[in-house]
Amino acid sequence: MINEMPELPLLQERAGVRPITIISGTNREGSYSRVVSEIYGEIFERKSQPFQIIDLKDLPADFIFSASFENSGEHPEFNEIQKKINASSKFVFVVPEYNGSFPGVLKAFLDGLEYPGSFKGKTAALVGLASGHMGGALALSHLTDVLHYMGVMVLPIKPRLPRISKILVNKKFADGIYTDLLEEQVEMLIGQS
Amino acid sequence: MINEMPELPLLQERAGVRPITIISGTNREGSYSRVVSEIYGEIFERKSQPFQIIDLKDLPADFIFSASFENSGEHPEFNEIQKKINASSKFVFVVPEYNGSFPGVLKAFLDGLEYPGSFKGKTAALVGLASGHMGGALALSHLTDVLHYMGVMVLPIKPRLPRISKILVNKKFADGIYTDLLEEQVEMLIGQS
Amino acid sequence: MINEMPELPLLQERAGVRPITIISGTNREGSYSRVVSEIYGEIFERKSQPFQIIDLKDLPADFIFSASFENSGEHPEFNEIQKKINASSKFVFVVPEYNGSFPGVLKAFLDGLEYPGSFKGKTAALVGLASGHMGGALALSHLTDVLHYMGVMVLPIKPRLPRISKILVNKKFADGIYTDLLEEQVEMLIGQS
Amino acid sequence: MINEMPELPLLQERAGVRPITIISGTNREGSYSRVVSEIYGEIFERKSQPFQIIDLKDLPADFIFSASFENSGEHPEFNEIQKKINASSKFVFVVPEYNGSFPGVLKAFLDGLEYPGSFKGKTAALVGLASGHMGGALALSHLTDVLHYMGVMVLPIKPRLPRISKILVNKKFADGIYTDLLEEQVEMLIGQS
Numbered sequence: 001m002i003n004e005m006p007e008l009p010l011l012q013e014r015a016g017v018r019p020i021t022i023i024s025g026t027n028r029e030g031s032y033s034r035v036v037s038e039i040y041g042e043i044f045e046r047k048s049q050p051f052q053i054i055d056l057k058d059l060p061a062d063f064i065f066s067a068s069f070e071n072s073g074e075h076p077e078f079n080e081i082q083k084k085i086n087a088s089s090k091f092v093f094v095v096p097e098y099n100g101s102f103p104g105v106l107k108a109f110l111d112g113l114e115y116p117g118s119f120k121g122k123t124a125a126l127v128g129l130a131s132g133h134m135g136g137a138l139a140l141s142h143l144t145d146v147l148h149y150m151g152v153m154v155l156p157i158k159p160r161l162p163r164i165s166k167i168l169v170n171k172k173f174a175d176g177i178y179t180d181l182l183e184e185q186v187e188m189l190i191g192q193s
Numbered sequence: 194m195i196n197e198m199p200e201l202p203l204l205q206e207r208a209g210v211r212p213i214t215i216i217s218g219t220n221r222e223g224s225y226s227r228v229v230s231e232i233y234g235e236i237f238e239r240k241s242q243p244f245q246i247i248d249l250k251d252l253p254a255d256f257i258f259s260a261s262f263e264n265s266g267e268h269p270e271f272n273e274i275q276k277k278i279n280a281s282s283k284f285v286f287v288v289p290e291y292n293g294s295f296p297g298v299l300k301a302f303l304d305g306l307e308y309p310g311s312f313k314g315k316t317a318a319l320v321g322l323a324s325g326h327m328g329g330a331l332a333l334s335h336l337t338d339v340l341h342y343m344g345v346m347v348l349p350i351k352p353r354l355p356r357i358s359k360i361l362v363n364k365k366f367a368d369g370i371y372t373d374l375l376e377e378q379v380e381m382l383i384g385q386s
Numbered sequence: 387m388i389n390e391m392p393e394l395p396l397l398q399e400r401a402g403v404r405p406i407t408i409i410s411g412t413n414r415e416g417s418y419s420r421v422v423s424e425i426y427g428e429i430f431e432r433k434s435q436p437f438q439i440i441d442l443k444d445l446p447a448d449f450i451f452s453a454s455f456e457n458s459g460e461h462p463e464f465n466e467i468q469k470k471i472n473a474s475s476k477f478v479f480v481v482p483e484y485n486g487s488f489p490g491v492l493k494a495f496l497d498g499l500e501y502p503g504s505f506k507g508k509t510a511a512l513v514g515l516a517s518g519h520m521g522g523a524l525a526l527s528h529l530t531d532v533l534h535y536m537g538v539m540v541l542p543i544k545p546r547l548p549r550i551s552k553i554l555v556n557k558k559f560a561d562g563i564y565t566d567l568l569e570e571q572v573e574m575l576i577g578q579s
Numbered sequence: 580m581i582n583e584m585p586e587l588p589l590l591q592e593r594a595g596v597r598p599i600t601i602i603s604g605t606n607r608e609g610s611y612s613r614v615v616s617e618i619y620g621e622i623f624e625r626k627s628q629p630f631q632i633i634d635l636k637d638l639p640a641d642f643i644f645s646a647s648f649e650n651s652g653e654h655p656e657f658n659e660i661q662k663k664i665n666a667s668s669k670f671v672f673v674v675p676e677y678n679g680s681f682p683g684v685l686k687a688f689l690d691g692l693e694y695p696g697s698f699k700g701k702t703a704a705l706v707g708l709a710s711g712h713m714g715g716a717l718a719l720s721h722l723t724d725v726l727h728y729m730g731v732m733v734l735p736i737k738p739r740l741p742r743i744s745k746i747l748v749n750k751k752f753a754d755g756i757y758t759d760l761l762e763e764q765v766e767m768l769i770g771q772s
Contacts, residue, residue, distance in 0.1 A: 028262050061255040064298050069221050099308070100342025101335060104301025105257050111297045130520075134546060137523040138342075141724050142294060142335045148723065148735040149293025149331075156727040160520060193772050323713075327739060330716040337534065338527050341542040349534040353713060386579050414648050447641040450684050455607050485694070486728025487721060490687025491643050497683045524728075528680060528721045535679025535717075 019050040020189070021088040025095045025106040027056045032129055032164045033094045035171045039179070040092050040127075043186050052084060056105050068112045078112065085113060089122045090189055091152075096129040096164075097139040110146060120151035125189045127182065128160040136160040153192070157185045212243040213382070214281040218288040218299040220249045225322055225357045226287045228364045232372070233285050233320075236379050245277060249298050260305045271305065278306060282315045283382055284345075289322040289357075290332040303339060313344035318382045320375065321353040329353040346385070350378045405436040406575070407474040411481045411492040413442045418515055418550045419480045421557050425565070426478050426513075429572050438470060442491050453498045464498065471499060475508045476575055477538075482515040482550075483525040496532060506537035511575045513568065514546040522546040539578070543571045598629040599768070600667040604674045604685040606635045611708055611743045612673045614750045618758070619671050619706075622765050631663055635684050646691045657691065664692060668701045669768055670731075675708040675743075676718040689725060699730035704768045706761065707739040715739040732771070736764045 024037040037053050044051040060066060060077045067078035095102045113119075124147050128136030140158045147154050159181040161167060166174075173179050217230040230246050237244040253259060253270045260271035288295045306312075317340055321329030333351045340347050352374040354360060359367075366372050410423040423439050430437040446452060446463045453464035481488045499505075510533055514522030526544045533540050545567040547553060552560075559565050603616040616632050623630040639645060639656045646657035674681045692698075703726055707715030719737045726733050738760040740746060745753075752758050 027257060061258040064220060064257060064301065065254040098304050099300075100339045101300065104297050104299070104304045106297070107292075107294060107300050108257070108297025111291050115292070133519045134516075134523065134548060135520075137520065138338050138527060141524060141527070141720075142338070144723060144727065145331050145335070145720050146293045148733070148737065151735050153732065153735055154727070156730050156732055158727065162520060326712045327709075327714075327716065327741060330713065331720055334527075334531050334717055334720070337530060341530065341540070341544065344542050346539065346542055347534070349537050349539055351534065355713060413643060447644040450606060450643060450687065451640040484690050485686075486725045487686060490683050490685070490690045492683070493678075493680060493686050494643065494683030497677050501678070524724050528724070531717050531721070532679045 017050060018087060018089055019052045020044060020090045020092065021084060022051055022053045022092040022094065023106070024053060024055040024057075025093055026098075026103045027059060027105045029057055031057070031096070032168060033096055035168055036127065036129060036161065036164075037092075037094045038171070039173070040094070040182060040186070043179075043183055047186070047190065049186075049190055052088070054081060054084060056103075056109055059105070059109060063112060064108045068108075072112070072114075082113060082118070085118050090192070091119075091122065091124040092186075092189070093124055093126045093143060093147075094129065095126060095136075095139050095143060097131075097135040100138050101142045102139040106143075107146065110150070116151055118150070119147065122151075123153045123155070123189065123192045125155045125185050126158045127185070128158065129164045130160060130162050131164060133162050135162070155185060155188055155192070157188060159185060210243060211280060211282055212245045213237060213283045213285065214277060215244055215246045215285040215287065216299070216302075217246060217248040217250075218286055219291075219296045220252060220298045222250055224250070224289070225361060226289050228361055229320065229322060229354065229357075230285075230287045231364070232366070233287070233375060233379070236372075236376055240379070240383065242379075242383055245281070247274060247277060249296075249302055252298070252302060256305060257301050261301075265305070265307075275306060275311070278311050283385070284312075284315065284317040285382070286317055286319045286336060286340075287322065288319060288329075288332050288336060290324075290328040293331050294335045295332040299336075300339065303343070309344055311343070312340065315344075316346045316348070316382065316385045318348045318378050319351045320378070321351065322357045323353060323355050324357060326355050328355070348378060348381055348385070350381060352378060403436060404473060404475055405438045406430060406476045406478065407470060408437055408439045408478040408480065409492070409495075410439060410441040410443075411479055412484075412489045413445060413491045415443055417443070417482070418554060419482055421554055422513065422515060422547065422550075423478075423480045424557070425559070426480070426568060426572070429565075429569055433572070433576065435572075435576055438474070440467060440470060442489075442495055445491070445495060449498060450494045454494075458498070458500075468499060468504070471504050476578070477505075477508065477510040478572075478575070479510055479512045479529060479533075480515065481512060481522075481525050481529060483517075483521040486524050487528045488525040492529075493532065496536070502537055504536070505533065508537075509539045509541070509575065509578045511541045511571050512544045513571070514544065515550045516546060516548050517550060519548050521548070541571060541574055541578070543574060545571060596629060597666060597668055598631045599623060599669045599671065600663060601630060601632045601671040601673065602685070603632060603634040603636075604672055605677075605682045606638060606684045608636055610636070610675070611747060612675055614747055615706065615708060615740065615743075616671075616673045617750070618752070619673070619761060619765070622758075622762055626765070626769065628765075628769055631667070633660060633663060635682075635688055638684070638688060642691060643687045647687075651691070651693075661692060661697070664697050669771070670698075670701065670703040671765075671768070672703055672705045672722060672726075673708065674705060674715075674718050674722060676710075676714040679717050680721045681718040685722075686725065689729070695730055697729070698726065701730075702732045702734070702768065702771045704734045704764050705737045706764070707737065708743045709739060709741050710743060712741050714741070734764060734767055734771070736767060738764060 067075040130136040260268040453461040646654040
């Protein structure tokens with residue numbers, strides 16, 4: 001669930017700040033969302049900002065049934081993820097567009113978390129991934145509605161990365177303009193009190 | 194998955210029409226969505242309209258992982274549900290509001306179905322369930338965006354049932370006004386060519 | 387308000403059908419929306435489908451104040467436009483994106499029309515215009531919510547025309563792919579009962 | 580446009596803070612939005628927070644034509660309102676629901692303001708007014724999309740006031756619960772850096 005960061009405790013101690021959680025918003029194996037999540041991680045590293053990645057592919061396969069409703073809080077593996085959410089007050093959501101909205105697995109994940117303690121009063125940065133030129137706007141709009149419902153402040157800068165399969169080369173952006181976009185958003189997220 | 198309807202084949206034969214599929218939009222056990230789905234079913238029966246109910250609580254527990262992406266089409270139980278979707282050209286979506294949108298499990302279900310064959314050129318009626326006075330509008334708006342993306346005609350009449358735990362008594366509406374609302378919508382759905 | 391169509395009455399008589407109203411959704415002079423509205427008009431002409439264009443630039447300059455609320459129905463010029471709306475049961479909305487939604491003047495126009503008689507039970511086709519690569523989705527989603535509220539059936543095919551200043555050359559699409567897109571939508575609109 | 584506040588300059592000097600602008604989001608005469616705007620004003624007064632009200636009924640009647648596009652910046656009366664917007668970094672939007680969204684006049688007003696200088700980097704609190712039990716959610720969702728596009732941070736607490744004609748008695752809330760709701764939101768708005 002969490003990427004390897006041996007220096008994380010040290011960073012946290014040094015900076016006295018809580019880790020920012022990056023949520024890779026699909027359970028697809030080898031997703032572009034994961035690649036972009038790691039690019040965010042590198043930006044945080046350059047800024048000495050502790051972070052952790054939650055990749056939805058690491059969710060228990062049956063979490064929609066085993067960690068919801070009457071089973072809430074009963075699933076040890078899901079509870080570990082809940083703890084990571086609780087440990088952060090700032091989030092990055094990396095969001096591909098599936099069928100004109102964000103992935104169902106991401107909404108199911110949010111539905112399974114404690115409410116309203118998980119997110120109320122926290123802050124989120126959203127980034128959209130689209131396979132074509134035009135996608136992503138509806139996914140980010142819907143997710144904003146959900147996060148607002150949960151009491152999350154959502155940064156108005158919500159970059160969208162078009163033609164994601166083209167603009168990533170060897171897991172890096174081919175064009176620096178995208179890194180700049182994400183850096184600007186990250187500055188705003190870190191600066192948010 | 195499908196409710197018992199021994200007379201269904203007969204009705205289909207008689208009417209020469211395909212069954213309308215009612216989707217109970219949550220995997221919660223004993224949900225109000227299921228109760229409302231059955232009320233729709235009774236309306237269809239009174240109109241001699243064949244129907245079937247897909248209750249998301251009957252989905253394979255791990256379908257988000259086992260019936261998506263590289264596993265698409267590999268899960269026999271999910272394939273049976275896919276066939277039921279393929280057999281219908283009209284749908285009723287019974288939709289509770291979870292966290293300011295429709296349930297994640299419903300979106301994950303839609304994400305797992307074949308695209309665009311499952312829904313393109315078909316018609317859907319949506320009904321919203323809210324626990325309080327005010328909910329439901331965002332859930333139905335988001336679902337409309339998704340269904341439009343999938344090529345579905347969505348009826349503009351989208352009733353919302355407020356305070357669902359109060360207006361249902363012994364699995365029936367206490368006030369006939371709600372039955373009238375659903376009947377009006379059903380008339381429009383059946384009449385749609 | 388209405389483009390010159392001396393042959394319109396004849397067409398209507400011959401076809402026995404009501405004109406489709408194309409709404410050019412901004413009051414900007416010389417707008418791309420007007421150009422695209424005329425392209426729709428040419429498509430309708432080729433199909434012998436009567437049509438009329440309402441261009442929002444022709445609205446009375448003070449209609450937001452003079453044709454709303456206590457002044458509703460008092461403005462002769464606005465009443466003429468109301469009559470044109472009443473005469474149609476099918477509409478094309480040509481919609482640029484302004485500030486992440488559709489133009490305020492278009493919403494103000496809809497707010498000023500009779501409710502629910504103006505649109506209830508009618509059908510609309512939407513097309514989005516964007517100056518850049520990515521726009522238009524939110525404008526069309528918001529307008530869909532409004533039209534559904536007003537009881538309008540909205541076609542799920544909602545083409546978006548990106549980089550509109552580039553793809554139009556001499557008031558025609560430089561690439562036939564866009565004409566094909568609109569033709570497909572028009573077929574669906576005309577076929578809708 | 581601005582309510583009478585002889586003590587405003589004094590308050591501003593004393594507090595060293597910029598006035599918060601309350602936007603009464605309709606041009607209807609005698610609107611509930613204006614009443615609720617004044618209730619916000621009283622809350623700000625109790626907190627010694629300078630404020631000003633922009634009531635859209637005071638806009639130039641023809642502003643959609645005379646203060647937009649090629650006429651931008653040419654209308655002295657509209658320019659005065661632009662200055663008031665520029666003077667604030669925090670806003671309250673009081674928003675009735677018209678036809679399943681926020682009023683067209685409000686969007687037209689936003690479309691007429693300078694972009695992006697008017698709102699970028701600023702903060703907004705939204706409140707929804709509904710005539711019935713259920714309205715308001717879509718209006719606030721659409722307005723959030725627009726404000727995010729303009730670079731505004733939108734508070735996630737977005738109270739909705741149902742049955743507005745009933746809950747206001749002599750221009751005050753009959754039930755203190757609504758005042759508490761608005762006070763909680765105002766605290767968050769004032770506290771926002």
